[in-house]
Amino acid sequence: MAGMGARLVAFAAAVLAAATCAGAGVTSEYRRKLEATVDMPLDADVFRVPPGYNAPQQVHITLGDQTGTAMTVSWVTADELGSSTVKYGRSPDKLKRTAEGSHTLYEYFNYTSGFIHHCTLTNLQHGSKYYYAVGFGHTVRTFSFTTPPKPGPDAPFKFGLIGDLGQTFDSNSTLVHYEENGGDAVLFMGDLSYADNYPLHDNNRWDTWARFVERSVAYQPWIWTTGNHELDFEPDLGETTPFKPFTHRYPTPFRAAASTEPFWYSVKIASAHVVVLASYSAYGKYTPQWRWLQDELTKRVDRKVTPWLIVLMHSPWYNSNNYHYMEGETMRVQFEQWLVDAKVDLVLAGHVHSYERSRRFSNIDYNIVNGKATPRPNEHAPVYVTIGDGGNIEGIANNFSSPQPAYSAFREASFGHATLEIKNRTHAYFAWHRNHDGAKAVADAVWLTNRYWMPTADDA
Numbered sequence: 001m002a003g004m005g006a007r008l009v010a011f012a013a014a015v016l017a018a019a020t021c022a023g024a025g026v027t028s029e030y031r032r033k034l035e036a037t038v039d040m041p042l043d044a045d046v047f048r049v050p051p052g053y054n055a056p057q058q059v060h061i062t063l064g065d066q067t068g069t070a071m072t073v074s075w076v077t078a079d080e081l082g083s084s085t086v087k088y089g090r091s092p093d094k095l096k097r098t099a100e101g102s103h104t105l106y107e108y109f110n111y112t113s114g115f116i117h118h119c120t121l122t123n124l125q126h127g128s129k130y131y132y133a134v135g136f137g138h139t140v141r142t143f144s145f146t147t148p149p150k151p152g153p154d155a156p157f158k159f160g161l162i163g164d165l166g167q168t169f170d171s172n173s174t175l176v177h178y179e180e181n182g183g184d185a186v187l188f189m190g191d192l193s194y195a196d197n198y199p200l201h202d203n204n205r206w207d208t209w210a211r212f213v214e215r216s217v218a219y220q221p222w223i224w225t226t227g228n229h230e231l232d233f234e235p236d237l238g239e240t241t242p243f244k245p246f247t248h249r250y251p252t253p254f255r256a257a258a259s260t261e262p263f264w265y266s267v268k269i270a271s272a273h274v275v276v277l278a279s280y281s282a283y284g285k286y287t288p289q290w291r292w293l294q295d296e297l298t299k300r301v302d303r304k305v306t307p308w309l310i311v312l313m314h315s316p317w318y319n320s321n322n323y324h325y326m327e328g329e330t331m332r333v334q335f336e337q338w339l340v341d342a343k344v345d346l347v348l349a350g351h352v353h354s355y356e357r358s359r360r361f362s363n364i365d366y367n368i369v370n371g372k373a374t375p376r377p378n379e380h381a382p383v384y385v386t387i388g389d390g391g392n393i394e395g396i397a398n399n400f401s402s403p404q405p406a407y408s409a410f411r412e413a414s415f416g417h418a419t420l421e422i423k424n425r426t427h428a429y430f431a432w433h434r435n436h437d438g439a440k441a442v443a444d445a446v447w448l449t450n451r452y453w454m455p456t457a458d459d460a
């Protein structure tokens with residue numbers, strides 16, 4: 001009898017284990033080394049000032065309109081004002097066209113920026129390579145970019161997905177891995193330089209960060225989201241204008257998207273309609289962002305032209321890490337129903353310095369008295385990805401809640417980046433890459449099917 005009892009216990013344990021495995025998400029225990037993050041020193045080669053008098057530095061581009069027939073080029077000159085002109089064309093030898101930009105500068109406590117130039121190149125052809133040059137009158141530097149394909153339902157495109165990058169040795173590893181994987185543009189989920197972690201928000205670290213990422217963002221557009229490290233709100237220093245360094249340095253095409261502030265806007269790249277939300281700007285009912293998003297989702301999204309509806313934000317709504325737990329909750333309460341109604345495909349967030357991917361879940365039934373506060377599977381809901389694992393100085397977020405919630409499909413405390421390869425109107429391949437592996441190694445992946453054209457169960 002004793003043997004029978006033991007076998008029954010073993011059988012019951014096996015059944016229980018199988019049942020748990022069938023529905024449970026994965027908390028990866030993968031570790032190759034402890035993550036001690038250290039900022040690269042000021043004399044690191046990636047921060048090098050380009051040679052030549054008044055040479056343009058910190059060159060970066062982003063879309064100058066919603067679809068990429070315009071591109072805004074930004075750069076800094078440090079010795080004197082110099083020229084805000086960009087010459088550009090289809091051949092590096094014949095930069096036939098000229099665009100005149102403008103410049104700005106700003107002071108932050110005891111720091112004065114260089115001359116920050118912004119110049120928008122217009123009337124570009126979709127899907128075309130352009131060369132451009134800046135620095136006329138002193139040291140000229142030439143770069144190139146390829147405009148995205150014209151928006152259309154089956155236009156393929158490969159996005160890089162990066163958040164919370166910072167400027168540590170791990171940040172550099174993230175960027176190297178992304179470059180080897182070769183996306184066409186980056187969706188950046190906020191927290192760029194982490195300059196505000198330095199005494200007096202040392203804005204020289206905004207300059208070093210921009211020199212560090214130039215090798216990518218001078219050649220392909222990065223789409224910016226604002227994070228808490230862009231706020232730079234410091235009354236003790238007399239700095240009470242939120243986002244001051246960011247707004248001087250990083251323009252966004254918000255006016256083309258019918259927005260009234262640079263922090264929330266949208267772009268239409270190939271077959272994707274990308275909505276950028278601002279976690280640190282007002283979003284309550286009747287606020288400008290609230291009104292803009294309502295119109296955006298109900299009037300301006302056309303899934304027949306851009307099937308893939310992607311939303312970016314900094315603070316995640318579905319995060320089962322104890323780090324920054326529930327910080328995105330007020331925005332989720334405000335907007336989740338709209339996103340489910342709009343059948344959003346994918347929501348990308350940063351802020352939490354680890355990686356997590358959700359199943360298609362929603363939590364929209366609760367009405368303060370009915371007790372229905374548990375997230376439930378919902379085929380119309382987005383997949384939520386937290387990808388604040390770019391490698392910044394604050395280190396890894398290695399404290400997941402236990403047990404893993406049902407909505408959480410995969411989570412791991414490693415630095416990395418992801419790519420989203422949109423193939424056509426029905427299929428896109430999402431892949432997350434941890435920095436400890438070679439760039440081509442995939443640590444987590446899922447084929448997403450489009451919520452408008454092919455809303456099949458894709459989140460197992």
Ligand SMILES: [Fe+2]
Pocket residue numbers: 164191227228229314350351352
């Ligand atoms: Fe953050």
